[in-house]
Amino acid sequence: MRRKGITFGIGLVALGLLFLLATGDSQAQEKIVVGYQPYDTISYQVSVNQELGLWKKYFPKNGEIEFQPALQGSIIVNNMLAGKQQVGYMSIMPATMAMTKPEQANIRIVGSSGMSDGMRCSLLLVRKEAPKFKSQEEAIKWIDGKVVASPKGSAADQYLRMIFEKYKVKPAEYLNQSIEVIATNFRIGKLDAAAMWEPTISRICDLVGEGIAKIVATGTCVNNPDLGTIVMRGDFIDKYPQLAEAWLKSELDAQLFLLEPQNWAKATDMFAKYATGMPKKALWYSIYGKIPEDVGGAKEREWKPFILDEKVRKNMVDVQAFLHKEKVVKYERALPNTIDDSIGRKILMERGLKSPIGYIYGQPPEKVPF
Numbered sequence: 001m002r003r004k005g006i007t008f009g010i011g012l013v014a015l016g017l018l019f020l021l022a023t024g025d026s027q028a029q030e031k032i033v034v035g036y037q038p039y040d041t042i043s044y045q046v047s048v049n050q051e052l053g054l055w056k057k058y059f060p061k062n063g064e065i066e067f068q069p070a071l072q073g074s075i076i077v078n079n080m081l082a083g084k085q086q087v088g089y090m091s092i093m094p095a096t097m098a099m100t101k102p103e104q105a106n107i108r109i110v111g112s113s114g115m116s117d118g119m120r121c122s123l124l125l126v127r128k129e130a131p132k133f134k135s136q137e138e139a140i141k142w143i144d145g146k147v148v149a150s151p152k153g154s155a156a157d158q159y160l161r162m163i164f165e166k167y168k169v170k171p172a173e174y175l176n177q178s179i180e181v182i183a184t185n186f187r188i189g190k191l192d193a194a195a196m197w198e199p200t201i202s203r204i205c206d207l208v209g210e211g212i213a214k215i216v217a218t219g220t221c222v223n224n225p226d227l228g229t230i231v232m233r234g235d236f237i238d239k240y241p242q243l244a245e246a247w248l249k250s251e252l253d254a255q256l257f258l259l260e261p262q263n264w265a266k267a268t269d270m271f272a273k274y275a276t277g278m279p280k281k282a283l284w285y286s287i288y289g290k291i292p293e294d295v296g297g298a299k300e301r302e303w304k305p306f307i308l309d310e311k312v313r314k315n316m317v318d319v320q321a322f323l324h325k326e327k328v329v330k331y332e333r334a335l336p337n338t339i340d341d342s343i344g345r346k347i348l349m350e351r352g353l354k355s356p357i358g359y360i361y362g363q364p365p366e367k368v369p370f
Contacts, residue, residue, distance in 0.1 A: 032063075032065050032066070033066045033068050033079075033084060033085040034046065034067050034085065034089075035068050035069075035070055035088040036069060036076075036089040037070055037072070038271070039071060039275050040089075040121075040198070042113045042114055042121075044271055045113060045258055046067065046254070047271050048257050048258060048267055049250055049253075049254045050067050052270075054253045055246065055250040057250065057253075058245075058247075059250075071179065072153070072154060073088075073093070073154060073155075074097070074151075074153040076094070077094045077095075077097060080098060080105065080231065080233060081098065081104045081105050083105065083233070086233050086236040087230070087233075087247060088230075088231045088232075089228065089231075090228070090231065091121060091197075091227065092158075092228075092229055093158040093328075095107075096323055096329060097323070097328065099335065100335065100338075106234030106235065108232055108234050108237065108337065108340050109230070109316070109339050109340075110343060111229070111230040111306055111307060111308065111341055111343075112227060112306060112307065113228035113229065113255075114226075114227075114305075115227050115302060115303055115305055115312060115315075115356075116219075116226045116298070117220055117225055117226075117298045117300065118159070118220055118221075118222075118296070119291050119302060119362070120286075120302060121154070121197030122155065122218060123156075123198075123215050124139065124140065124143075124193060124215070124217035125194050125204075125213040125216070126143070126192065126193045126214060126216050127212070128186075128212055128214060133216055136220070136296050137167065140216075140217060140221065141167065141169065143171060143192060144171070145172050146171055146172060146193055147171065147172055147191055148171040148173070149174070149177040149181075149185065149194045150176070150194060150195045151179060151196060155197065155227075156194075156196050156197055157195070158322070158323070159195050159222070160174070160195045161326055162222040162224050163217075166222050177194075182194045182200075183200055183204050187204075187210075187212050199278055199285075199287075200282075201215065202283075202289065203279060207289065207365055208281050208282060209281075215292075216295055217295060218291060218297060218298075219296075220298070225311075226302070244343055245346070252306060252344075252348075252353075255357060256357065258287070259358035259360065264288055264369075265284070268280050268283050271283045280370040281368050284368050285368055287301065287360065288362070289362055289364075289368070290362030290363055299362070300359050300360065300362070304357045305356045305357075306344055306353075306356070306357050307345050307355045316334065317334075
């Protein structure tokens, strides 16, 4: 898929743009780039923001934004550290890695794009021929000595590391594979188990998808919530606080749109425009569908804190401590000036809203409108 002459690998969209900001009597130019993951539910509201043009309500009339897609949060981290992106959407693991590299850039977590009790990217999948397990623990014990994969540096990787530690299982191989490669290897029988994220899970699993894999455990087995974060470069916030606020205002509008059931089908059409090749049934189910209770599913598929509330902050502390113990990051605690949701709190107060701003309760497969 091509737009404005820009091609993204497997057919995603990159929209070019430029920000012209008045500074006194002169004009300063600043190119604002938003990094997001169209193949990840933590970025779905960015697709809505693009399609509805919500950001235009709050930005200068001559302002433009480039929406730059990526397949994994670690890619966005690298771009932000290099100064190529100012705003990014990612899970808590890559966000933690980003904000622990002060020698490269000051990266700040400024808000949440969504949270769940491990229903989104803390999901353990096994091949379709695997036995029927009586519990999450039985399923986890089965992967001992098996071939397991995840995209390293992702929330799914973090989840599997927690499983390995808590249940003392050791796979025969733990492979670093992208979400596409994992899906392919399940199809051809080269994987026993894996962890990745929605919507690819809904696409390949047996609830509404191909049936080449099945979910056998969620984040509840290791008390590991899923947390999507909104991160910004500190120099962008400090230099253009009004633009940081403008973006978060449009983000709030997009989240509220996603929460309304009457918008779910329309929103899915928007996701599909950017997650090219992904069936709408899988896209819808990945955010609005129910994970069965017998594999650890919860009533709430996810909720939207928007700000960094107490539960979000606890998860951030726990994840950083775990990653430090695993020698993934060198700091056990968050560095000063890396966690700041003051802009988001101001916006909620002005709107008369409280966190969380809403919940999504998972719906059964027969409710899928596609």
